Amino acid sequence: MKDEQFKPYIPADKITPEFTVTSVIMGMLLAVVFGAANAYLGLRVGMTVSASIPAAVISMGVIRVIMKKDSILESNMVQTIGSAGESLAAGAIFTLPVLFLWAKDGIMDSPSLLTIMLISLCGGILGVLFMVPLRNALIVKEHGTLPYPEGTACAEVLLAGEEGGASAKSVFAGMGFAALFKFITDGIKVIPSVITAPIKSLKTELSAEVYPALLGVGYICGPKIASYMFAGGILGWFVLIPAIVTIVTFGGSTILYPGTISIADLYATKGASAIWSNYIKYIGAGAVATGGIISLIKSLPLIVKTFSDAIKGMKGDKNTGKLRTEQDIDMKAIAIGIVVVTIAIWLIPDIPVTILGAILIVIFGFFFATVSSRMVGIVGSSNNPVSGMAIATLLFATLCLKVTGDVGVHGMKGAIGIGSVICIIAAMAGDTSQDLKTGYILGATPKKQQIGELLGAVIAALTIGGVLVLLDSAWGFGTTELAAPQATLMKTIVEGVMQGNLPWALVFIGVFIALVIEILGISVLPVAIGLYLPLELSATIMIGGLIRHFVDKKSKDKDKDNEASGGILFCSGLIAGEGLVGILLAIFAVVGLADPIDLSGSISLGTIGSIVLMVIMVLLILKNAVWTKSKEK
8 A cells, every 4th residue: 555655745636847848858859869878888898877867967958057947847757758769779789780790790781770779679669668567567566666776766866956056067077077088098199998917827808998988887787796806807818718828739730619720729829819719708798698697597587576566456457547647548548559560570671580589579578578678676676687698589580580480680680679678678668767766756757758768769779779889880880999798699599599500518618617617606697708809898897896886885874775876976977978988089080080089190198198097087076076076975
């Protein structure tokens, strides 16, 4: 009965501005901005972050401070639309770059903007539509049970914003500094972006990238997750690489598949990074895939309970509530929308999915939308195993297509099409449930929020294709600049099932490493991701995690949720700022402006410059997280 006693901040009988021209335009702009920034970040480091809180803070800064308007529900609508763009981008970058990678391999033509847009649009719309019938069961009836950490934190930020828009300064400051640092390292290139120290006795190297977004990711994830990722990096670069180089080379000219020359020659000519790209990444792929499947298996009791509760909650729910805070999009419209989108997926030629694929999308889509919506209520969006769901879907879908004779290029494209739509569905459903939780606490109108989610999904789908094409044209997926780790893993899985050409020995080493980690009671996925990514990424993320550890120990109210702290907001700005300049530099590269602004030939501050820049970034985070806070007290 807790939900009947709950009183939102804005009472149900009070009408305040919500779905306005201001909130819609700002929300759409932030959907594009944070969608592009998150796409860049995910393709760089394999991780994405929630845009709800920074979007909420920016909207407060503009609506309350600049426009002098007092409407918390308008600010909530801005973050609802804006975060939808970020979530759609997060789902899209896990799978869609595979099509570009295959085009690079000469297997197929590059995907068209229309194909990317339609796949993203269908996934985004279905993700919202599948979640709407679950709102009453998950958000209302389980209000006292499911905490929805990001959704609740976002509501707290908006409520705190009633006191003023000072928090927005932290986000904008982070964006400004990150933009400057990114331009110095990757624009004019006067400071090297990586600090590397060769360790010849171990046949490996220790390296760290000098990028503000990585520090921001480490700070936001916290010391625990950051240390797990770093542990995976240490395992790969200080255990497995030395083992492969020193032990295997006892055989002299040993050539180990998938390498084409001896390991001794490979290391001598290209160093430890070549050993990583030829061997360690397959071990990491096995570990990541196993981690994703383990997280899914561990969630089975929760999945079963979610389904039964959702079905019970939907029975007799005819949206007859007269209160403003009880109104959802009409269920008939939801059903019609799902049918229309499903038929479109099947019949539109630009979407490489057959009738079997469309059926799989509906079944797996609703299943994972339900799972995602509930899991983010418990563990939060940042820990939602969307990649694990995508892996499970890809494995099953690829097997189904292979059994039915849909093999070769057509079957591979179909598998990625199915996986892409379902991955976006899971990401969007999780984001929608978090936003609806925020709205439930504040007293927003669910129907208007749901329309806002659809609007954010549409605008993000229209722009994500351009972002992916731009980034691929500038640097290419699977390169040092854009590793696209999840997409590379998905490509490996589909090819492995369809063609049977995986180095299975290396993959199964990763599988059993993941099992050992799980038996030890350690969270598998972050360790596996650290093993799968280059050490230079996880090392810098670890530094960010250590800063967070220091801040948390320094904080006098460390038992209190710190989501609204200056450090979190500043680091959110660091991530957004670097992502946006990354997009800008990609444009420069495509139009031919990259070389004219490159000053590395005449000016180079070397490793000392990189270290100084890293120290400056650390001090700036500390200033916003600790010292500014101390002055205010």
